[in-house]
Amino acid sequence: MTGRLLATAARVVEHRWNERLRDCGVSHAGLVLLHSLSQGPSGQRELAGRLRVTEQTLARTVATLESSGHVARHQDQPDRRRRTVEIxxxxxxxxxxxxxxGDDLTDEIVRSAGGDVAAFRQGLLALVDHLGSGDRFGQSGTDAPGGAATS
Incomplete structure (x- = not known):
């Protein structure tokens, strides 16, 4: 039951994010991808693995962001079959x-449900660390950009 609640909560938050982000021309998945790329360029396969999405799902998100000028794809020089994506x-x-x-929206959602934002965030970070993702979202124990994209 807890797993289903967690998955449902993630989908609801993602839909709320998408409603707010749509006006700016980016989806929740696109924002997560941009955040990952802010750490440096990466191959599409590695990005898909890091974000826990299929390569096909990632390719669609990259194509959308590329068409709006938010990312660029390049052929990797050492391995011409490989595509590198950069922000x-x-x-x-x-x-x-x-x-x-996104941070404001997420905090607003947690507060509206009567939650303590800092405690909720710490609980999520502890869960992510325990599950071994190793991805602290490039920050020292602070907000993630909404979590990993889903396929």
Whole structure:
């Protein structure tokens, strides 16, 4: 039961994020991808593994962000079969704006349910660490950009 509640809560939060982010031309999955790329360029296969989505799902998100100028894909020089994705300056600007909006929205959702934002965040970080993702979202124990994208 707890697992289903956690999955349902994640979907509901993601839908809320998408409603707010749609006006800015990015989805929740796109925001998570931009955040991951803010750590540096990466191959599409590695990105899909890190974000726990299929390569096909990732390719659709990358294509959308590429068409809006937020990411760029390049053929890897050592291995021409490999595609590398990197965030553009436009993508970095969008990420900075959207991270603040997303943090505010998530905190608002937790507060509206009567929760303690800091305690809730710490609980989620403990869960993620315990499950061994090893991804602290590039930050020292603070907000994640909404969690991993789902396929």
């Amino acid at each position: 553009t300056p436009t993508g970095l600007d969008l990420l900075a704006r959207m991270s603040d909006i």
